[in-house]
Amino acid sequence: MHIKIAGMPNAPRRLIAHLDMDAFYASVELLRYPDLRGQAVVIGGGRDRQPVLQPDGTRRYATLRHYAGRGVVTTCTYEARALGVHSAMGMMKAARLAPDAVLLPVDFDEYRLYSRRFKDAVRRIAPQIEDRGIDEIYIDLTDLPGSQHDAGAAVARALKDAVFESTGLRCSVAVAPNKLLAKIGSELDKPDGLTLLSEADLTTRIWPLAARKVNGIGPKAAEKLAGFGLHTIGDVAAADPQWLLANFGRSYGAWLHAAAHGCDERAIVTHSEPKSISRETTFERDLHAVHDRSTLSDLFTRLCERLASDLQRKGYAAQTLGIKLRFDDFRRVSRDVTLPEPIADARAIRHAAGSCLKRVDLSQRLRLIGVRATGLVPTSGTKATEAPAPVPRKAAKAAAPEAHKWQVDLPFFSTTEEGTA
């Protein structure tokens, strides 16, 4: 056993791996439809675009060309990326760039199946893993036999092989002294990459990269940095720390400085409880609270029912319920209410969410509506986890007193017409 105390003379250098599946959803689809290998394939958009098996045994696929709708690209093959298509791009735009690309619908059940498979394969070699969504994980290799010897190269190789054997899928792995560097590293040699990084690589391999490559520097922060002439990670590293604090705030400024210098002490988190569960939907066309009253009411009720079933299946009740709306101009508002008792059934959720809705001015057309449960408390008898239960939040003193302060009375979401019965 190593004694891991920061600053101790013989504390071992941490070895953290980041493993990222290559074009995960698209690659899973290629296992099913190997005839698409080598082609530009885009996953995303709406339903009903299943490939059709023809009498001669070949499959007929939908292409992007005639796509109409509000979907975005979930992911795509490297051939599609070469045409300029990327994740989160609107499908209409992707269709202009790659009209002949094959379009496949998303199949999360299938991706979750492969997700479990690759994670199980990794866990058999290195049990300390942190889930970062369906297609990526961090792995602590520090205490793994032999990993210190070659900076984790052999283990990384073994992980990649194990993932391929169990799934037929390729991934990219980086091993580094911490999560921040490992995450950057796994992108350096994609696809099918294997990257080893040490502190010595900071100036040569990390500093020349765009600041945006740091996990935590998003579009807004990158734009602000660029406004000050800071474009690369090295630019940020060279900036005066006091200046960073003054311009980006105590917390974020300090973090920027540390991150740009490759410093990150975060541990691998092997277990966590969900903090919120939500359901939302974007309409095919913008809807108005008055003119589309019954459509909206039905959609809203259905979202509440789905949220209720998610909560019950996962074994939680919600102390706080909220709604999220997006208007036609993309303005976003949310409202939430904390209840005297946690709830998990559809009628109660519909009632609470309906009360939130009444506190919003609904004169503008809506593009999206969502329902969210927070303050999750495990319900008895289910989800027997070893982890300590989240401390239940104190119940609200009273329902929101400002319930009809703003509203022209639009009875459309009135809680008396739940329709959940």
Next chain:
DNA sequence: TCTGGGGTCCTAGGACCC
């Protein structure tokens, strides 16, 4: 012809309590 759905974390102000 713009921009999905599911999350996490942070900030900030006001209420409320001691």
Next chain:
DNA sequence: TCTGGGGTCCTAGGACCC
């Protein structure tokens, strides 16, 4: 009269991530 200070909870919004 002239104005504490710390703590927690709740709500709303925003940035960011996959």
